[in-house]
Amino acid sequence: MKALVFPAVLLGSLELWARTTGQGSDAIAPPTAAVRAFGGALMDGSLLEATAFTLGSAALGLLISALGGLLLGTLLGLSRRAAQLGYLSVEVARPIPSVALIPLAMLVFGFGLRMEVSVVAFACLWPMLVLTQAAVLQVEPRLLEVARALQLSRLQRFVWIVGPAIVPRLFVALRLGVAIALVVAVTVEIAANPH
Template structure:
């Protein structure tokens, strides 16, 4: 139906391309290597930014969730910085880091940090006090306490945070590349638009959507695998999601 509409009603528009033309353009981009180069840069940036945000967010969120005093001290800072749109940091990040990977990483990490922090804090608050008392009676170190008791208890909600972070990281990475960074899938999308090549532009939109779908499916599989390894019931992990 879309193919027929694009070849009839939309044939007079320079902004519309039939799906068949988009698939041909996607195949050509794959053959000349531009598809894989841009995809690798965007996914690499999103993964590194998410990794930075996850490490910081889980550590800080756990501290805030387990320590009401620290949560009170940092409440104002969190509530002031958390609503700041990540794209508003693009000019500042460009001034600090210039164009390239570091600028994109800074914006992605900032965008992913806050939801991971908030969800981790909520998960840490719901850890059973009896578990912490057991850890204290066993005289476990801070790392042992976190790895053996706190992390398994928080794992279902942590995966909700990480799955949310994955989606945010990809969206922000493409947005930064559209707005400021001359690399990756977002920049390729802009170049196709500026070149008045609607087939290639639609091909990139299709590819970005497909990448997002695959990443989410892999995150679900990873959640089930990690829950099994950590001894968490799969039903509990699914329920938290």
């Protein structure tokens, strides 16, 4: 019960300040007004609709980046030549903040789902690619030698040897990707929402 005293005093002080000194402020609303707005948005369904849109765009962007990161990371991990050719491109594009691409994405896709998904996919691609490549590089080399001796095709090597070996790291990459996707999806909506 004592743990609730400080938050209650803080909320009460904010309510009092917002109703007296901060009246007319567009930035800070009284907590009671925020609770009323939350209840209204919940009752008319707009909160659930907006939440579903955000979660859907984050999930779609994560799915696209997971597929792209898995394919490219596997290619760069298995082929030393591809890794050398792609190194500069990856290292130049990876540090670009995804939020900096919002204006470009708006020009290309306009407002809406495609724009948000493209920015989320760009943001999540790099951790998926880098962690997949690292996982592929750590596959036991003797297993790959055995696969070559058995004359397995590239697809068979991936399905029977590389894929099972990298699954634990893929879950780490997906967990990281989920957090990035949600943060970027919300940021894109705040920065680019025309409403």
